[in-house]
Amino acid sequence: MNYNSVSELRAFLEKQGLGMRKKYGQNFLINPAVRWALIDALEAEPDAEIWEIGPGLGAMTGQLLEKGFPVRAFEIDPGFARVLRELFGSRPNFTLIEGDVMKTWPSQPAAQYLLGNLPYNIAAALIADMVEKKRLFRRMVLTVQREVAFRMAARPGSADYSSFSVLCSSAYKVIPLMIIRGASFYPRPNVDSQGLKLELRKDIPGACPAIFYPLVRSLFASRRKMIKNNLRNFIFSVIIKKGRAAPNIGQTAEDIAGEALARSRLKGDERAENLGLEAFVSLAEAVEDLSSGRFE
Numbered sequence: 001m002n003y004n005s006v007s008e009l010r011a012f013l014e015k016q017g018l019g020m021r022k023k024y025g026q027n028f029l030i031n032p033a034v035r036w037a038l039i040d041a042l043e044a045e046p047d048a049e050i051w052e053i054g055p056g057l058g059a060m061t062g063q064l065l066e067k068g069f070p071v072r073a074f075e076i077d078p079g080f081a082r083v084l085r086e087l088f089g090s091r092p093n094f095t096l097i098e099g100d101v102m103k104t105w106p107s108q109p110a111a112q113y114l115l116g117n118l119p120y121n122i123a124a125a126l127i128a129d130m131v132e133k134k135r136l137f138r139r140m141v142l143t144v145q146r147e148v149a150f151r152m153a154a155r156p157g158s159a160d161y162s163s164f165s166v167l168c169s170s171a172y173k174v175i176p177l178m179i180i181r182g183a184s185f186y187p188r189p190n191v192d193s194q195g196l197k198l199e200l201r202k203d204i205p206g207a208c209p210a211i212f213y214p215l216v217r218s219l220f221a222s223r224r225k226m227i228k229n230n231l232r233n234f235i236f237s238v239i240i241k242k243g244r245a246a247p248n249i250g251q252t253a254e255d256i257a258g259e260a261l262a263r264s265r266l267k268g269d270e271r272a273e274n275l276g277l278e279a280f281v282s283l284a285e286a287v288e289d290l291s292s293g294r295f296e
């Protein structure tokens, strides 16, 4: 199949009785140079399995198999899944996981590399879910809407900096690749996309995920407010309400928040939008130390 020709793709879809579904964020990457550049950016060693999220009709899947990589492909559209089985089903290196990747990925064996021209509606949720559940890849190469890419790569103090930026930076170094214009896709989307490389950090913070991620989200809940109020509310719900206050520290949420801030060398009048990863990690570790019992 010629994956680079809109007319041939249309004819193929019609012959197969298939349509493009907006609800699944279906936009095929019809620019072969961009597809190869994304695959090359994975820098995967031969024989390493690649997870491909949303293979569509298999444009990149075919290129990956051609290069000799085993591929585990996650596709929700039953019509596309049928085509993928017909095209690649007989290859021992090809595994198709049909269904919603948000539900199917947790039961699959871990891999080192992930490639995905991600459907816009699940991109952020999928990345966040995998990071929070510590399913980490050595390298991920993704295509996302530019606005999502800005949020992922944002640094403290910038307008795009959010709890999602902190989450991404807690596990990965986010490296922007090329901008991918709408004309590289069929159907053509209204917004540009961005290729991104996510390299696993060598120094992943050891903070307890069950405290760290909820804490970051709650400190960003009102991003322009001083962190001391959000921190106190967080401590009230995760420590005081659950009876986890350590006996040697004052018993109020205010006391514990004050102690956690002091241990993190923060005053409390800072705003989440200006704090770097280290400050969030330090606060999460202090909150854990100041509690009794386990967080799951």
Ligand code: SAM
Binding pocket: 024, 025, 026, 027, 028, 029, 030, 053, 054, 055, 056, 057, 058, 059, 060, 074, 075, 076, 077, 080, 099, 100, 101, 102, 117, 118, 119, 120, 122
């Ligand atoms: N990889 C193809 C390409 O680059 O031409 C298609 C990319 S298209 C942007 C997104 C793909 O993800 C579609 O094939 C779509 O059906 C699939 N998809 C959307 N939501 C999904 C989900 N929740 N789980 C698995 N696949 C999904």
